[in-house]
Amino acid sequence: xxxxxxxxxxxxxxxxxxxxxxxxxxxxxxxxxxxxxxxxxxxxxxxxxxxxxxxxxxxxxxxxxxxxxxxxxxxxxxxxxxxxxxxxxxxxxxxxxxxxxxxxxxxxxxxxxxxxxxxxxxxxxxxxxxxxxxxxxxxxxxxxxxxxxxxxxxxxxxxxxxxxxxxxxxxxxxxxxxxxxxxxxxxxxxxxxxxxxxxxxxxxxxxxxxxxxxxxxxxx
Amino acid sequence: xxxxxxxxxxxxxxxxxxxxxxxxxxxxxxxxxxxxxxxxxxxxxxxxxxxxxxxxxxxxxxxxxxxxxxxxxxxxxxxxxxxxxxxxxxxxxxxxxxxxxxxxxxxxxxxxxxxxxxxxxxxxxxxxxxxxxxxxxxxxxxxxxxxxxxxxxxxxxxxxxxxxxxxxxxxxxxxxxxxxxxxxxxxxxxxxxxxxxxxxxxxxxxxxxxxxxxxxxxxx
DNA sequence: GTCTATATAGCGATAGAC
DNA sequence: GTCTATCGCTATATAGAC
Numbered sequence: 001x002x003x004x005x006x007x008x009x010x011x012x013x014x015x016x017x018x019x020x021x022x023x024x025x026x027x028x029x030x031x032x033x034x035x036x037x038x039x040x041x042x043x044x045x046x047x048x049x050x051x052x053x054x055x056x057x058x059x060x061x062x063x064x065x066x067x068x069x070x071x072x073x074x075x076x077x078x079x080x081x082x083x084x085x086x087x088x089x090x091x092x093x094x095x096x097x098x099x100x101x102x103x104x105x106x107x108x109x110x111x112x113x114x115x116x117x118x119x120x121x122x123x124x125x126x127x128x129x130x131x132x133x134x135x136x137x138x139x140x141x142x143x144x145x146x147x148x149x150x151x152x153x154x155x156x157x158x159x160x161x162x163x164x165x166x167x168x169x170x171x172x173x174x175x176x177x178x179x180x181x182x183x184x185x186x187x188x189x190x191x192x193x194x195x196x197x198x199x200x201x202x203x204x205x206x207x208x209x210x211x212x213x214x215x216x217x218x219x220x
Numbered sequence: 221x222x223x224x225x226x227x228x229x230x231x232x233x234x235x236x237x238x239x240x241x242x243x244x245x246x247x248x249x250x251x252x253x254x255x256x257x258x259x260x261x262x263x264x265x266x267x268x269x270x271x272x273x274x275x276x277x278x279x280x281x282x283x284x285x286x287x288x289x290x291x292x293x294x295x296x297x298x299x300x301x302x303x304x305x306x307x308x309x310x311x312x313x314x315x316x317x318x319x320x321x322x323x324x325x326x327x328x329x330x331x332x333x334x335x336x337x338x339x340x341x342x343x344x345x346x347x348x349x350x351x352x353x354x355x356x357x358x359x360x361x362x363x364x365x366x367x368x369x370x371x372x373x374x375x376x377x378x379x380x381x382x383x384x385x386x387x388x389x390x391x392x393x394x395x396x397x398x399x400x401x402x403x404x405x406x407x408x409x410x411x412x413x414x415x416x417x418x419x420x421x422x423x424x425x426x427x428x429x430x431x432x433x434x435x436x437x438x439x440x
Numbered sequence: 441g442t443c444t445a446t447a448t449a450g451c452g453a454t455a456g457a458c
Numbered sequence: 459g460t461c462t463a464t465c466g467c468t469a470t471a472t473a474g475a476c
Contacts, residue, residue, distance in 0.1 A: 212432030
């Protein structure tokens with residue numbers, strides 16, 4: 001259980017805000033790797049180069065630090081941005097290919113660049129932390145709503161098959177992409193099972209899905 | 221963090237094997253809910269109705285108990301059985317519909333009936349435990365192999381499109397189903413996002429996938 | 441803003457009696 | 459096979475000096 005660690009050796013007497021941010025960044029790193037119980041306040045303090053007493057001056061308890069860290073992390077957007085660009089693509093009447101391919105690729109790239117996020121989300125879900133529930137309500141439910149509505153519209157237009165629940169299509173869609181990211185982060189670091197670029201994965205997933213849900217009779 | 225707990229009030233002087241099995245079952249329950257660090261030997265002993273000293277007579281350390289528990293759990297098959305029935309379906313030349321629908325439905329039902337398993341797998345993956353790696357090598361890789369080969373065969377026959385990596389199709393396929401199960405277990409207990417039966421989900425996923433990867437020109 | 445020192449509780453694990 | 463008692467350690471958190 002030895003990992004390389006970010007080390008912040010800094011001049012003493014950092015300002016309160018700087019210090020708080022430094023602690024949060026270290027907490028994100030450690031909590032994402034080892035979860036809540038697996039991370040100690042001692043280790044966080046050591047890496048920050050301060051005493052535990054100082055840490056508890058900034059955050060009254062470990063719980064408070066954990067919550068603050070999740071809050072900080074979820075404000076780093078990434079999902080908001082992805083959602084906004086999806087909304088925009090739909091509004092300007094982009095091709096289905098453009099919409100689906102673009103969304104998958106954006107998501108895969110985000111997961112790649114911010115692996116801490118998926119790990120923190122899984123940890124908090126397994127631990128039953130409210131953050132996990134909140135994240136689904138605030139960030140995931142709107143995607144089901146937006147994408148679900150779009151698919152229903154295309155079903156009414158006769159372009160997509162209407163014998164499949166629109167939200168089940170959203171789930172299939174998110175499933176391909178989330179599962180692929182999870183494999184890359186959690187198991188497939190050696191890429192034993194599969195080696196493909198994000199572009200190829202996004203291309204294939206969106207092809208499979210679109211061909212899978214389009215009405216055969218209607219030409220595209 | 222209060223949960224209902226399986227309680228084993230038993231007559232004293234259980235045989236060694238019985239006791240060991242009882243401890244393993246309790247360990248599975250607790251480790252799957254709270255992970256390794258989140259579970260204490262004290263709690264396991266309390267629920268078993270014995271002292272911690274007794275627990276350490278049966279398992280020399282907490283680590284040993286954890287490993288024994290994962291071993292025990294992974295021998296409860298479920299996946300072997302699913303794999304075998306997939307193999308059989310392919311050999312007897314079943315329809316693609318039969319093969320894909322059957323596999324998804326079997327997997328969804330297994331995940332439903334044994335939620336501990338998915339939780340333990342995720343916990344061990346996040347913790348970087350070797351079990352997780354081993355599970356992928358021994359249980360998941362063969363599925364990629366078997367299903368990948370079958371898809372390649374169908375591609376050569378001209379039934380499936382051959383412009384998509386066969387293993388990427390396997391991933392898309394497993395992704396839909398695993399992600400759906402994870403949603404049911406981790407987030408969707410209130411089914412806010414989606415309410416569907418396992419049968420409907422399996423039907424839709426296999427429809428989407430098969431339509432998505434079949435050559436358009438070839439009638440079925 | 442930072443420290444040392446310490447309180448208090450809980451952890452995994454052991455000794456030794458029955 | 460089981461217990462009580464306890465060890466050595468680490469955890470979160472606090473008090474009070476500088």
